[in-house]
Amino acid sequence: MDYRETIAYLYNSTPVFEKVGASAYKEGLYNTLALDEHLGHPHRRYATIHVAGTNGKGSVSHTLAAILQKAGYRVGLYTSPHLVDFRERIRVNGECVSEKFVIDFVESHRQFFEPLHPSFFELTTAMAFLYFAEQAVDIAVVEVGLGGRLDCTNIITPILSVITNISLDHTQFLGNTLASIAQEKAGIIKKHVPVVIGETTPETRPVFEARAHEQEAPITFAEEERPVLNCQLTPDGLIYHTTTYGELYGELGGLYQERNTNTILTAVELLKTTHLRISEDAVREGFAKVGETTGLMGRWQKTGEHPTVVCDTGHNVGGWEYLSAQLKMQHCRRLHIVFGMVDDKDIETVMSLLPPDAEYYFTRPSNKRAIDEQKVASIGSAHGLRGRAYPTVGEAFHAAREAASAEDFIFVGGSSYLVADFLEGFNSF
Numbered sequence: 001m002d003y004r005e006t007i008a009y010l011y012n013s014t015p016v017f018e019k020v021g022a023s024a025y026k027e028g029l030y031n032t033l034a035l036d037e038h039l040g041h042p043h044r045r046y047a048t049i050h051v052a053g054t055n056g057k058g059s060v061s062h063t064l065a066a067i068l069q070k071a072g073y074r075v076g077l078y079t080s081p082h083l084v085d086f087r088e089r090i091r092v093n094g095e096c097v098s099e100k101f102v103i104d105f106v107e108s109h110r111q112f113f114e115p116l117h118p119s120f121f122e123l124t125t126a127m128a129f130l131y132f133a134e135q136a137v138d139i140a141v142v143e144v145g146l147g148g149r150l151d152c153t154n155i156i157t158p159i160l161s162v163i164t165n166i167s168l169d170h171t172q173f174l175g176n177t178l179a180s181i182a183q184e185k186a187g188i189i190k191k192h193v194p195v196v197i198g199e200t201t202p203e204t205r206p207v208f209e210a211r212a213h214e215q216e217a218p219i220t221f222a223e224e225e226r227p228v229l230n231c232q233l234t235p236d237g238l239i240y241h242t243t244t245y246g247e248l249y250g251e252l253g254g255l256y257q258e259r260n261t262n263t264i265l266t267a268v269e270l271l272k273t274t275h276l277r278i279s280e281d282a283v284r285e286g287f288a289k290v291g292e293t294t295g296l297m298g299r300w301q302k303t304g305e306h307p308t309v310v311c312d313t314g315h316n317v318g319g320w321e322y323l324s325a326q327l328k329m330q331h332c333r334r335l336h337i338v339f340g341m342v343d344d345k346d347i348e349t350v351m352s353l354l355p356p357d358a359e360y361y362f363t364r365p366s367n368k369r370a371i372d373e374q375k376v377a378s379i380g381s382a383h384g385l386r387g388r389a390y391p392t393v394g395e396a397f398h399a400a401r402e403a404a405s406a407e408d409f410i411f412v413g414g415s416s417y418l419v420a421d422f423l424e425g426f427n428s429f
Contacts, residue, residue, distance in 0.1 A: 003099035006106050007086050014120040031118045032152035035126040038112050042133035043140075046076070048156045049267075052144040052185045053164025053198065055318045056260045059252060059299055060164055060198075061143045063264050066293040067286030068139060069093055071278045076132035076140030078153070080121065083297050083313075083420040090128040092135045094294045101131055121145050125152045139276075149187020159274055161188050161217075162267050163208070164260065165199035167318030178203040186211040194218045194270050198263035220266060227265035231258045233329070244269070245280060250287045254300035254312060256322035261287075298419045300326070303426060307404040308332065311412040311419045315341065317349045323413065324353040332409035334359065336400040338393065338422070339414040340376055342369040347376070350414070351383040359403065360387025363396035365417035393421040 001009060036043070051061045058079055065077040075093055082088035087096035105127050113123060125145070132140045142158070144151045166182045182204035189195050189211045197208050200221060212219035232239045233255065240248040240261055250257060265283075272278055290296055298313040308330075314323045327335065335358040341347045342365070354360075362377040364370040377389040390396035393412075400410050412422045 001103060001107070003103055006103045009106065010086075010120060010123065013114075014118060014123055028150060029152060029155065031116050031122045032125065032155055034116060035113060035118065035122065036129070036155055038109070039126060039130050043129040043156050045133045046137050047139040048158040049139065049141045049160050049162065049271075050144065050153065050156060050158040050188050051141065051162045051164070052148040052151075052188050053162070054167045054181070054185075055314070055316065056164040056198065056256065056263070057143050057162075058313075059254075059257060059260045059296070060162060060264055060267075061141045062294045062296040063252075063260070063286060063290050064162075064267060065091075065094075065141045066290040067264075067268060067278060067282055068141070068276070069293055070285040070289075071276070071282035073138040073276070074136065076128070076135065076137040077294060078125070078128040078132075078140065079143040080124075080145055081416055081420075083416070084424045086124075088295060088297075089124060090131055091295060092132065092137055094292075096295070097128075097131050101134075102127070105130065122152045144185075144188065147181075147184040147187070149184045151188075154188055157190050158193060160267060160270055161190065161193055161195040162263065163188070163195065163197050164263055165318065166201065166204045167316065179207055182207040183211075189215050189217050189219075191215045192217060194220065196220050196222055196263060196267045196270060198222045198266075199259060220270060222263045222266040225266045225269075226262065227269070228258055228262045231261075233326075245283060248284065248287060251290050252296075252299050253302070254314075254322060255326045256314070256319065257299075297423060298416070303423075304410075306406040307336075307401070307408040307410055309401075309410045309412070311422055313416040313419045314413060315345060315415050317346050317353070320350045320353045324355060327355050327358070327411060330409045333405060333407040334409075336361065336404050336408060336410045337387075338363060338396045338400050338410065338412040338418075339380075340364045340373065340393070340396075340418045341371050341414045342367055342417060343371055344369065345415075347371065347379055348383075351379055351385065354380075354383070354385060356384050358385070359400075360385050361390055361396035361400045362387055363390045363393050363418070365393060365415050365421050367415075367417040370415070370417070393418055394425050397422060 051057045065075045068075045077091040090097040229241045237253045238250045303309045337358045338361045340363045364373045373389040
């Protein structure tokens with residue numbers, strides 16, 4: 001099989017959560033442990049950092065990887081989902097896994113894994129861990145896929161665990177209270193391994209404290225450390241006023257990055273207490289060049305000017321509490337929003353957060369779980385949002401760009417998959 005055929009095989013022969021939702025979720029670690037045994041426990045050959053949380057774990061993972069790269073380490077990075085190419089999920093020093101490795105992995109191991117019927121994520125996690133070992137990384141930053149306790153990344157014993165925050169998402173798997181979701185995320189806390197908690201609520205903090213006590217794991221709450229005093233929004237990112245680094249420029253421009261940065265800087269200080277050497281210059285360069293260094297896309301990413309065009313992968317209530325506030329802050333003649341969601345998100349609450357004075361272009365990502373654009377438009381109308389429905393992201397964005405003047409602002413978001421469609425087709429729209 002060539003690369004295209006191999007990816008088609010992976011998508012068509014394994015359950016893919018991004019495409020089919022709940023039926024792809026496999027509770028338990030049986031398949032993961034079997035694959036790990038078969039491959040020779042590759043994750044034991046390098047250090048790891050484990051990152052969980054409802055929102056922000058992608059930004060935190062990428063920025064930590066960028067800082068470690070700038071510090072001179074060879075860094076693996078495993079994240080999900082991808083936006084344009086499957087290979088984005090598995091990187092070493094910012095470079096995507098090679099097509100050849102993906103092909104060879106499937107060909108070499110399919111005789112073993114086909115009888116297991118692993119999920120897509122179980123298989124790609126095994127692939128990532130093996131690739132990092134073969135690439136002789138010094139350390140890998142591993143983002144949890146879903147939850148934590150039963151996530152297939154949870155076979156690692158990291159040098160540091162990070163949990164960014166907890167909000168209501170994936171409630172069908174993780175529970176419908178903040179405490180129950182926190183219990184699942186807290187499952188990544190390991191015996192004697194330090195853990196950083198980014199944000200807590202009265203419901204979640206006791207859960208984290210209890211798990212850390214049980215595991216004898218030193219626990220640090222970033223919101224108590226408060227390395228970020230405040231931040232200033234600029235056209236090109238954020239300037240943080242910090243206790244350790246003074247003014248610190250961050251390339252990522254979303255307002256929600258302030259809390260992520262609080263978590264990251266707290267994590268960096270703990271990493272410095274291990275054998276890792278992380279200079280001030282490494283921290284500054286990592287924050288300033290995270291996109292270039294790691295290939296991160298879709299976090300308040302500006303793709304055009306006159307009119308300004310920004311896309312963001314925020315896709316749940318927790319993310320939209322920040323995105324809506326930032327959209328309302330834009331100084332523009334008129335705001336245009338290309339919007340769509342998938343069916344496991346709380347679209348009603350998200351719609352209640354959206355700016356009422358924008359022009360909407362309701363659409364659907366090319367995903368089986370996408371909510372029909374006419375239904376999205378209907379829900380939007382019930383919330384007082386005016387706009388029209390378009391069957392594809394390309395048609396919706398084209399309509400927005402045709403209607404916008406040079407002084408306007410176009411936002412594309414609502415779902416990671418909608419942003420993926422936008423970025424993949426951007427040059428042809």
